[in-house]
Amino acid sequence: MSLEAVDSLLAHVGSTVNREAGGYMIGRVMRLEGQYCLHILDSVPAKEVSSSHVSLQFQPKSALPVLEKIRNYEQRGMRGILGVGYYHSHPFNSNFVQPSSTDENTILTNFRDFYYASMIIDPLSGSWDIFVIQDSRIVSIKNNCFFVPKSYSDFGAIT
Numbered sequence: 001m002s003l004e005a006v007d008s009l010l011a012h013v014g015s016t017v018n019r020e021a022g023g024y025m026i027g028r029v030m031r032l033e034g035q036y037c038l039h040i041l042d043s044v045p046a047k048e049v050s051s052s053h054v055s056l057q058f059q060p061k062s063a064l065p066v067l068e069k070i071r072n073y074e075q076r077g078m079r080g081i082l083g084v085g086y087y088h089s090h091p092f093n094s095n096f097v098q099p100s101s102t103d104e105n106t107i108l109t110n111f112r113d114f115y116y117a118s119m120i121i122d123p124l125s126g127s128w129d130i131f132v133i134q135d136s137r138i139v140s141i142k143n144n145c146f147f148v149p150k151s152y153s154d155f156g157a158i159t
Contacts, residue, residue: 001040003147009043013089013123020056021123022046022088024066026073028080029115038084038115038132044069046086053092055102085117097122097129099138107131107138117141 005025013021023045030037048062066083073081090097097120099107107118112133121128129142 001145001147005040005043009087012045013121017091017123019051019053020089022056024083025085026070027084056088084115087119089121089123091123097127104138
């Protein structure tokens with residue numbers, strides 16, 4: 001994960017602690033030492049949302065800035081950039097960064113590709129976790145995450 005993406009999404013959810021906030025993560029899928037690796041390069045706050053302290057729904061037009069940002073990366077010569085998941089906050093219960101039943105349904109229904117990630121953040125404590133689907137189960141990959149400056153984005157993407 002790029003340090004800049006993490007700083008940006010933490011700042012976004014931290015600015016809204018009385019209701020859920022979220023957005024999209026963009027990046028690329030790479031192969032490192034024979035293993036697939038997800039490089040989360042950037043985050044895009046969703047501004048067109050319906051939210052409360054226990055729910056968040058992205059409106060379709062909230063995805064338009066994601067497409068614009070991907071196009072900007074491509075214009076700078078970076079290939080293989082795509083939407084790799086989403087993030088959102090759980091402001092209602094400090095340190096609760098596990099998927100709710102609604103989160104689980106969203107992940108299993110809409111984010112089935114192996115590279116899609118879902119990040120959940122507690123904006124009050126700053127704790128977080130990140131999940132993917134493996135073998136039809138939602139699993140945390142937080143212990144497999146490492147943080148790098150955005151300048152490390154020169155790694156090659158798979159296509």
